[in-house]
Amino acid sequence: MKTLGHWIGNKPVESTSGAFGPVYDPATGAQPTQVSLASVEEVDAAVAAAKAAYPEWSQSSLAKRTAFLFKYRELLDARRDEIAELITAEHGKVHSDALGEVARGMEILELACGIPEKLKGELSTQVSTRVDVASIRQAVGVVAGITPFNFPAMVPMWMFPLAIACGNTFVLKPSEKDPSAAYRLAELAAEAGLPEGVLNVVNGDKVAVDRLLAHPDVAAVSFVGSTPIARYIQAEATAQGKRVQALGGAKNHMMVLPDADLDHAADNAINAAYGSAGERCMAVSVVVAVGGIGDELVAKIAERAGALRIGPGDDPASEMGPLITREHRDKVASYVSGAAAQGAEVVVDGTGFSVEGHENGFFLGVSLLDKVRPGMAAYDDEIFGPVLCVVRAETYDEGLALINSSKWGNGTAVFTRDGGAARRFQLEVEAGMVGVNVPIPVPVGYHSFGGWKQSLFGDLHIYGNDGVQFYTRGKVVTTRWPDPADSAGINLGFPSN
Numbered sequence: 001m002k003t004l005g006h007w008i009g010n011k012p013v014e015s016t017s018g019a020f021g022p023v024y025d026p027a028t029g030a031q032p033t034q035v036s037l038a039s040v041e042e043v044d045a046a047v048a049a050a051k052a053a054y055p056e057w058s059q060s061s062l063a064k065r066t067a068f069l070f071k072y073r074e075l076l077d078a079r080r081d082e083i084a085e086l087i088t089a090e091h092g093k094v095h096s097d098a099l100g101e102v103a104r105g106m107e108i109l110e111l112a113c114g115i116p117e118k119l120k121g122e123l124s125t126q127v128s129t130r131v132d133v134a135s136i137r138q139a140v141g142v143v144a145g146i147t148p149f150n151f152p153a154m155v156p157m158w159m160f161p162l163a164i165a166c167g168n169t170f171v172l173k174p175s176e177k178d179p180s181a182a183y184r185l186a187e188l189a190a191e192a193g194l195p196e197g198v199l200n201v202v203n204g205d206k207v208a209v210d211r212l213l214a215h216p217d218v219a220a221v222s223f224v225g226s227t228p229i230a231r232y233i234q235a236e237a238t239a240q241g242k243r244v245q246a247l248g249g250a251k252n253h254m255m256v257l258p259d260a261d262l263d264h265a266a267d268n269a270i271n272a273a274y275g276s277a278g279e280r281c282m283a284v285s286v287v288v289a290v291g292g293i294g295d296e297l298v299a300k301i302a303e304r305a306g307a308l309r310i311g312p313g314d315d316p317a318s319e320m321g322p323l324i325t326r327e328h329r330d331k332v333a334s335y336v337s338g339a340a341a342q343g344a345e346v347v348v349d350g351t352g353f354s355v356e357g358h359e360n361g362f363f364l365g366v367s368l369l370d371k372v373r374p375g376m377a378a379y380d381d382e383i384f385g386p387v388l389c390v391v392r393a394e395t396y397d398e399g400l401a402l403i404n405s406s407k408w409g410n411g412t413a414v415f416t417r418d419g420g421a422a423r424r425f426q427l428e429v430e431a432g433m434v435g436v437n438v439p440i441p442v443p444v445g446y447h448s449f450g451g452w453k454q455s456l457f458g459d460l461h462i463y464g465n466d467g468v469q470f471y472t473r474g475k476v477v478t479t480r481w482p483d484p485a486d487s488a489g490i491n492l493g494f495p496s497n
């Protein structure tokens with residue numbers, strides 16, 4: 001069995017904590033790898049490496065930083081398949097989906113390559129006689145990133161390329177369920193010439209996270225994961241005086257209006273609900289069927305759901321892979337098993353599903369639940385699996401009120417041909433990311449990603465301009481070069497003009 005340790009100061013570091021976590025191949029149920037779970041001292045070593053690298057890196061020229069970023073981008077571009085294979089091996093998602101994840105992560109790296117444009121300051125000349133004022137942005141220091149299992153390469157890449165482009169140094173704590181892709185990204189950064197200590201990976205669990213939150217030398221924390229942990233991270237890290245962006249869970253609604261193209265809507269519902277086995281924070285987990293279209297839409301979704309090919313992620317024929325762990329698979333299945341008793345109609349039942357030759361894999365078929373209502377566990381909880389709920393609403397207003405009463409507000413979408421209705425929806429819906437006939441509106445790298453309500457704790461969204469703001473702090477410099485002819489004299493008044 002392989003043991004994965006830490007990556008500190010551009011070198012592999014073996015853990016001495018004696019604690020390990022299992023890393024499974026979800027398609028087989030085997031455990032090819034164990035990941036070291038860092039002790040407090042090991043986290044401290046990673047932070048110390050980042051702190052030592054900070055003075056030089058934060059003062060390095062933009063030309064030097066971008067030279068690295070462009071080189072790194074080329075290196076990763078040539079290794080997309082390799083990263084995608086690591087993702088599939090530990091997460092389980094199909095290879096094409098893993099390649100998509102790498103591509104979406106690289107978008108942020110590409111944004112980071114253009115960092116000089118983003119870090120241009122502002123200058124006002126002659127605000128007073130011979131006085132100029134410049135606003136500049138500078139790095140914040142050592143940044144910690146804590147990431148979830150569901151995008152083991154993309155979410156780390158939402159963070160560290162932009163953070164280091166801004167002059168920070170970084171300690172990444174990837175999900176202990178699938179840590180190898182992030183580790184490889186750090187190795188490749190070293191290969192592309194990143195100076196030692198600028199990007200470090202410390203593997204671990206709550207012990208490592210809690211140490212990062214408490215460490216006096218960590219200035220900022222970027223977190224992506226579930227809502228309870230996001231809330232905890234924000235509370236703990238802000239109490240320690242750190243800046244925090246903590247992105248949480250979701251329950252994303254897709255409203256389908258009566259005038260929508262129902263085939264198009266059904267295709268999109270399938271893709272967005274069952275892609276990556278529903279383990280996406282932007283997955284559509286609720287379809288809100290408005291007006292009298294419910295029966296027809298449900299029939300169209302059910303027909304498509306029955307045809308999906310589920311199998312190992314490395315089989316090109318598979319459209320959907322297994323879930324992350326056996327426990328998670330069983331928990332997801334329990335929502336389907338319990339749905340009928342709570343009054344939902346189980347239209348497609350994915351429980352009890354297995355793949356021939358992979359009977360120990362963490363597979364689950366897709367499920368479709370109709371006539372779901374708030375108050376049912378399948379509606380109220382984030383299931384994070386291949387379970388799509390359909391809620392019927394009489395009117396647009398009823399559907400909108402349902403969506404807006406959710407405690408989450410990550411992504412949402414409306415499917416319609418009516419521009420006026422779509423425009424109302426954009427303005428009236430309470431969510432951070434809205435799609436119009438686009439089911440998973442994950443913003444491109446040069447816009448920012450983030451939800452409302454319990455989907456994000458903090459102010460700034462992640463990547464894009466918000467990301468640059470988060471990873472920098474403002475400074476305003478007021479300058480006067482006195483003219484030799486001036487006689488300043490004494491003046492105790494408050495400086496004005």
Ligand code: NAD
Binds near residue numbers: 210247250
């Ligand atoms: P998780 O919250 O269990 O874990 C995320 C990270 O937090 C991991 O690195 C983990 O080691 C750490 N962690 C877990 N428990 C902890 C604890 N008690 N104390 C300190 N640290 C702890 O999330 P997950 O299961 O890995 O990922 C799935 C969740 O992430 C879903 O809720 C999903 O919606 C969410 N997610 C959100 C976004 C977004 O952008 N909003 C993106 C991806 C995933």
